[in-house]
Amino acid sequence: MKASQFGPWWNFKLTFIRKAEKQDRAAIWTILKPIFRAGETYAVDPDISENDALAFWCDGSHSAFVAEIDGCVLGTYYICPNQGGNGGHICNCGFATHADARGKGVARAMLEHSLKTAPEMGFQAMQFNFVLANNTRAVAIWQRYGFDIIGRIPKAFNHPEDGLVDALVMHKSL
């Protein structure tokens, strides 16, 4: 085999996504911790404890998944109903990729997995409630996958570097 066969596309092709199990929680926290601590993308207390973070990500109405490359958990996402009761047919998802695995298509693979899994779970649409407008990379990816910007919350997030930034509400019918 030629070395070129082991470029980034190789990792992408072998990303394996499955439901998260109890024994994945340490790996999930390894991914979430620096993201939450940075306080730059998620509206989560930057000082959140490991237990609270894992409860938020994996428990209650959330179904958590992990993305493995070569048996290593390097990405995670959750699906949950975005509202209860008669609003429960639209889901919400959160995605997180390990810093070491960025740019290897893990996030994209998880998004594609979620777009396939959500309808199987009975959801009719997917909604992101809080996409920071300065996270242009994320916004571009969601739009490429058919998400529309259906709302804009002014000065919704106090970004540690950029100050008050708007947040977008994005939506895609499934």
Place this chain on the structure above:
Amino acid sequence: MKASQFGPWWNFKLTFIRKAEKQDRAAIWTILKPIFRAGETYAVDPDISENDALAFWCDGSHSAFVAEIDGCVLGTYYICPNQGGNGGHICNCGFATHADARGKGVARAMLEHSLKTAPEMGFQAMQFNFVLANNTRAVAIWQRYGFDIIGRIPKAFNHPEDGLVDALVMHKSL
């Protein structure tokens, strides 16, 4: 005194709003139960238990208030941060009025109380995430009080009579 002094405006003037106490929970449930059971306005499981409903309304990050007329609790609302962490400066509120007290200005009195209380609690804006577009009376009240429609979620709620209706995201800077 003339009987006319005891018209609807009289109740409105004497609406007294205070923080909810433990002993108010039965009265709060009396207000919430028919609203949640109807499944027509809140994205809450219509079969929610009393305990879960009261925990949702009063506990966690929620601060609950009650509106009294003549010592009877006939309205209730909560304030909570709409997001966590660096998104915690925008609050969310939920309002509920006892069926017997509708049209007496209780909801308006609670809204005015919340708009005064939220900045005192440090919030810089108020956001409603899920105002049903067919709830034209609520939309009109929020707009009269300076809320803007900043988003529209298509087919967000499966209304028992009207079928799939849109939900509005509404926002007001404080």
